[in-house]
Amino acid sequence: xxxxxxxxxxxxxxxxxxxxxxxxxxxxxxxxxxxxxxxxxxxxxxxxxxxxxxxxxxxxxxxxxxxxxxxxxxxxxxxxxxxxxxxxxxxxxxxxxxxxxxxxxxxxxxxxxxxxxxxxxxxxxxxxxxxxxxxxxxxxxxxxxxxxxxxxxxxxxxxxxxxxxxxxxxxxxxxxxxxxxxxxxxxxxxxxxxxxxxxxxxxxxxxxxxxxxxxxxxxxxxxxxxxxxxxxxxxxxxxxxxxxxxxxxxxxxxxxxxxxxxxxxxxxxxxxxxxxxxxxxxxxxxxxxxxxxxxxxxxxxxxxxxxxxxxxxxxxxxxxxxxxxxxxxxxxxxxxxxxxxxxxxxxxxxxxxxxxxxxxxxxxxxxxxxxxxxxxxxxxxxxxxxxxxxxxxxxxxxxxxxxxxxxxxxxxxxxxxx
Amino acid sequence: xxxxxxxxxxxxxxxxxxxxxxxxxxxxxxxxxxxxxxxxxxxxxxxxxxxxxxxxxxxxxxxxxxxxxxxxxxxxxxxxxxxxxxxxxxxxxxxxxxxxxxxxxxxxxxxxxxxxxxxxxxxxxxxxxxxxxxxxxxxxxxxxxxxxxxxxxxxxxxxxxxxxxxxxxxxxxxxxxxxxxxxxxxxxxxxxxxxxxxxxxxxxxxxxxxxxxxxxxxxxxxxxxxxxxxxxxxxxxxxxxxxxxxxxxxxxxxxxxxxxxxxxxxxxxxxxxxxxxxxxxxxxxxxxxxxxxxxxxxxxxxxxxxxxxxxxxxxxxxxxxxxxxxxxxxxxxxxxxxxxxxxxxxxxxxxxxxxxxxxxxxxxxxxxxxxxxxxxxxxxxxxxxxxxxxxxxxxxxxxxxxxxxxxxxxxxxxxxxxxxxxxxxxxxxxxxxxxxxxxxxxxxxxxxxxxxxxxxxx
Numbered sequence: 001x002x003x004x005x006x007x008x009x010x011x012x013x014x015x016x017x018x019x020x021x022x023x024x025x026x027x028x029x030x031x032x033x034x035x036x037x038x039x040x041x042x043x044x045x046x047x048x049x050x051x052x053x054x055x056x057x058x059x060x061x062x063x064x065x066x067x068x069x070x071x072x073x074x075x076x077x078x079x080x081x082x083x084x085x086x087x088x089x090x091x092x093x094x095x096x097x098x099x100x101x102x103x104x105x106x107x108x109x110x111x112x113x114x115x116x117x118x119x120x121x122x123x124x125x126x127x128x129x130x131x132x133x134x135x136x137x138x139x140x141x142x143x144x145x146x147x148x149x150x151x152x153x154x155x156x157x158x159x160x161x162x163x164x165x166x167x168x169x170x171x172x173x174x175x176x177x178x179x180x181x182x183x184x185x186x187x188x189x190x191x192x193x194x195x196x197x198x199x200x201x202x203x204x205x206x207x208x209x210x211x212x213x214x215x216x217x218x219x220x221x222x223x224x225x226x227x228x229x230x231x232x233x234x235x236x237x238x239x240x241x242x243x244x245x246x247x248x249x250x251x252x253x254x255x256x257x258x259x260x261x262x263x264x265x266x267x268x269x270x271x272x273x274x275x276x277x278x279x280x281x282x283x284x285x286x287x288x289x290x291x292x293x294x295x296x297x298x299x300x301x302x303x304x305x306x307x308x309x310x311x312x313x314x315x316x317x318x319x320x321x322x323x324x325x326x327x328x329x330x331x332x333x334x335x336x337x338x339x340x341x342x343x344x345x346x347x348x349x350x351x352x353x354x355x356x357x358x359x360x361x362x363x364x365x366x367x368x369x370x371x372x373x374x375x376x377x378x379x380x381x382x383x384x385x386x387x388x389x390x391x392x393x394x395x396x397x398x399x400x401x402x403x404x405x406x407x408x409x410x411x412x413x414x415x416x417x418x
Numbered sequence: 419x420x421x422x423x424x425x426x427x428x429x430x431x432x433x434x435x436x437x438x439x440x441x442x443x444x445x446x447x448x449x450x451x452x453x454x455x456x457x458x459x460x461x462x463x464x465x466x467x468x469x470x471x472x473x474x475x476x477x478x479x480x481x482x483x484x485x486x487x488x489x490x491x492x493x494x495x496x497x498x499x500x501x502x503x504x505x506x507x508x509x510x511x512x513x514x515x516x517x518x519x520x521x522x523x524x525x526x527x528x529x530x531x532x533x534x535x536x537x538x539x540x541x542x543x544x545x546x547x548x549x550x551x552x553x554x555x556x557x558x559x560x561x562x563x564x565x566x567x568x569x570x571x572x573x574x575x576x577x578x579x580x581x582x583x584x585x586x587x588x589x590x591x592x593x594x595x596x597x598x599x600x601x602x603x604x605x606x607x608x609x610x611x612x613x614x615x616x617x618x619x620x621x622x623x624x625x626x627x628x629x630x631x632x633x634x635x636x637x638x639x640x641x642x643x644x645x646x647x648x649x650x651x652x653x654x655x656x657x658x659x660x661x662x663x664x665x666x667x668x669x670x671x672x673x674x675x676x677x678x679x680x681x682x683x684x685x686x687x688x689x690x691x692x693x694x695x696x697x698x699x700x701x702x703x704x705x706x707x708x709x710x711x712x713x714x715x716x717x718x719x720x721x722x723x724x725x726x727x728x729x730x731x732x733x734x735x736x737x738x739x740x741x742x743x744x745x746x747x748x749x750x751x752x753x754x755x756x757x758x759x760x761x762x763x764x765x766x767x768x769x770x771x772x773x774x775x776x777x778x779x780x781x782x783x784x785x786x787x788x789x790x791x792x793x794x795x796x797x798x799x800x801x802x803x804x805x806x807x808x809x810x811x812x813x814x815x816x817x818x819x820x821x822x823x824x825x826x827x828x829x830x831x832x833x834x835x836x837x838x839x840x841x842x843x844x845x846x847x848x849x850x851x852x853x854x855x856x857x858x859x860x861x862x863x864x865x866x867x868x869x870x871x872x873x874x875x876x
Contacts, residue, residue: 022768022770022771023768025768025770025771026768026769026770026771029769029770029773029774030671030675030769030770032667033667033668033670033671033674033675034671034675035667036663036664036665036666036667036668036671037667037668037671037672037676037684039664040664040668040688040691040737040740040741040744041684041687043691043737043740044687044690044691047694047698047699047702050702050705050706051698051702054705216591217591217594218591220587220588220591220592221588221591221592221594221595223588224585224588224589224591224592225592228585228588229592237596238592238593238595238596241595241596241598241599242595243865244599244858244861244862245595245598245599247791247794247795247857247861248602248798248854248857248858249795249797249798249799249800249825249853249854249857250798250800251798251800251825251828251829251850251853252602252606252798252850252853252854253602255602255605255606255828255846255847255850256598256601256602256605256606258832259605259606259608259609259847260601260605281598284594284595284598285595288595312577312581313581314581314584314585318584338693339693341695342693342694342695342696342697342698343695343696344695344696344697344800344801345696345800345801345804345825345829348800348804348829348832348833349828349829349832349833353833371695371697372697374697374698374701375697375700375701375801375805378700378701378704378705378805386705389701390701393698393701396695396698397694397698400693400694400695401690401693404689404690404693408686
């Protein structure tokens with residue numbers, strides 16, 4: 001059988017149409033791919049835009065000019081005690097809060113004391129402590145506005161409050177400035193004085209402890225597995241558990257910490273110590289995996305050369321392999337630490353959810369961390385906390401991005417291509 | 419005089435430094451006197467002395483720090499003043515800790531009058547045991563140091579011994595991973611068994627009513643199905659509908675079409691998306707996405723539209739997973755042999771046809787493995803669902819309604835004010851066990867698929 005078929009007519013209209021269709025499909029497909037990339041980028045841009053748009057205002061605050069005349073309303077305290085440790089208490093007991101509230105009522109009209117933050121008098125207190133001479137005269141203080149006034153001044157408001165804010169603005173009594181208390185204070189129930197310093201310090205302590213435990217353990221474990229471990233069932237078990245631990249949901253580590261560290265060992269609850277231990281267990285597998293890759297990329301010729309001139313296996317590793325692998329190890333460690341720094345879920349379970357109004361003093365005192373502060377503020381009813389939350393997110397993202405950028409810089413600068 | 423473990427650790431570290439210097443000097447001296455060469459270099463002799471000085475004392479310190487509080491309390495309880503203590507329970511502990519705080523100087527005066535008589539016995543006992551501990555520790559350190567010091571000789575193999583200890587430390591470090599795994603499994607199992615004594619496993623796995631925080635009249639019910647459904651709806655369905663097409667197409671575009679410079683810039687940008695903390699995503703979902711979706715649903719006239727919706731949590735979670743899916747797909751596509759691609763193109767297929775009919779089918783096992791890993795990551799994700807998905811256990815397929823997940827309920831059960839032994843807190847561990855097993859299985863299956871597929875092309 002010799003069936004003859006006519007040769008395909010590539011120049012004919014049918015085939016030309018088919019080819020055009022295939023090329024069109026090609027263009028469509030490429031566009032869809034580009035669209036997917038752009039969509040991912042758009043998500044990121046939108047996320048950052050929303051956070052920055054909301055958060056930029058969180059770094060600013062509105063202040064109200066309130067003249068306080070201590071001649072008319074004397075604050076009767078013993079000025080020699082202002083240097084004492086309990087000076088804050090002394091001034092508070094003398095009734096400064098009432099004096100400031102009264103001054104605000106007088107300067108801003110009835111209800112004026114409601115326009116300034118209920119903690120505004122503490123600013124006056126700090127000023128008095130710095131300069132007791134203020135008590136002998138009249139001074140104009142720039143006091144933080146109450147949360148509603150702050151929002152009204154930033155966003156505009158309707159009704160009685162809006163009218164009042166407009167009037168104040170016309171009189172030039174309102175002003176804006178960088179909200180330094182945001183960087184200096186711990187958490188508070190009043191958004192006008194709530195700050196992130198407590199959470200930031202808690203984060204630093206927690207991460208420091210996590211690093212102190214996870215880095216040596218992770219690097220040593222990687223060295224063992226990569227350089228010395230015999231091929232047997234135990235080594236396989238270690239490898240399998242490390243790979244699995246890297247994929248275990250973070251909240252499981254919280255359960256482990258709650259059952260073992262808190263209920264069994266009784267380590268101080270909600271402290272940077274127990275938080276750091278939890279995050280250390282979580283990041284250790286990440287560090288092991290990154291370190292093993294870095295160690296693997298050191299060429300065997302280096303080891304052979306060192307062994308050849310008489311170094312012992314331990315000397316080979318600690319004098320030659322480890323220093324050469326260190327940039328890669330550090331890069332992996334920094335990325336792992338950045339992940340730990342942004343972690344919230346396991347810390348929720350070990351009690352770090354509580355409201356902590358003080359800056360943590362040590363590794364065993366109750367503390368909170370930056371992501372947890374964001375979570376706590378996001379639950380607050382007071383609208384003033386919306387911009388505080390976004391501002392805290394900006395701080396967190398800046399810290400994380402700079403850690404990652406540093407890791408990339410480190411890799412590019414020190415990594416050797418063999 | 420109190421027992422300060424950190425200061426004592428510094429003290430023996432200082433002693434170890436002296437031991438190091440002494441050991442090094444001694445080995446040099448002996449070698450010089452005998453006119454021979456040392457077997458090990460001087461610093462190894464130093465390390466040998468330092469380790470013998472430090473390790474036993476540090477070990478003793480750790481044991482003593484954990485044992486001595488009990489010894490002190492025992493002595494206080496056997497004193498005369500302790501006879502007036504309340505029998506057992508919370509108050510007894512409170513009085514004791516009050517007395518301890520005063521005795522250790524943590525607070526100025528007692529808060530409870532009953533504790534006043536106990537301060538002196540406490541101070542005496544802690545004083546006594548602190549001295550015993552410090553004396554024993556120093557004795558151990560000196561004994562260890564002297565023993566090592568006397569063994570130094572020019573032909574002493576100090577390096578071999580030190581290296582043995584180094585190897586031991588390395589081995590111990592790698593055992594931490596096993597220890598953690600066992601810790602997770604045992605703690606979850608132990609608490610879950612206690613829970614299953616109160617509630618049958620069948621009820622948790624197949625019950626359809628989840629109401630552990632209902633009021634006193636009705637008994638708590640622990641039917642897990644609504645939670646499992648919510649977890650699947652958010653993590654395995656909605657998030658994947660977002661993440662798989664975008665992630666896959668991103669990988670295809672970046673590996674097959676994009677210029678190298680574009681690739682170099684876009685990949686780190688995608689990594690940023692993976693590096694944003696989950697709490698930020700959660701806040702973004704709750705603040706921006708959820709209200710927008712609710713308004714959209716109301717506009718469409720969908721009933722039960724809630725500000726906490728499965729859709730908001732799922733979409734944002736999908737965005738979070740995109741880089742993960744994309745990098746897994748990237749690896750699988752790159753692992754397909756170049757010859758297959760070239761062959762297809764040489765036969766006249768367009769790149770689009772090559773990708774769809776050759777590359778993707780060839781990379782499919784790897785892509786599937788990556789998707790399973792992504793699912794396992796999504797169902798273990800906590801903060802986004804806690805903040806955006808809500809806590810009401812609904813069995814609904816309506817993505818605009820509020821559902822809850824396993825992880826969100828674990829957080830809810832453990833952040834309340836219940837006692838630790840109540841069924842509610844134990845239920846969290848049982849849920850954790852279910853989550854652990856499911857993610858473990860997903861990971862094992864996924865890794866096996868990926869591995870098998872890689873071998874097929876190697």
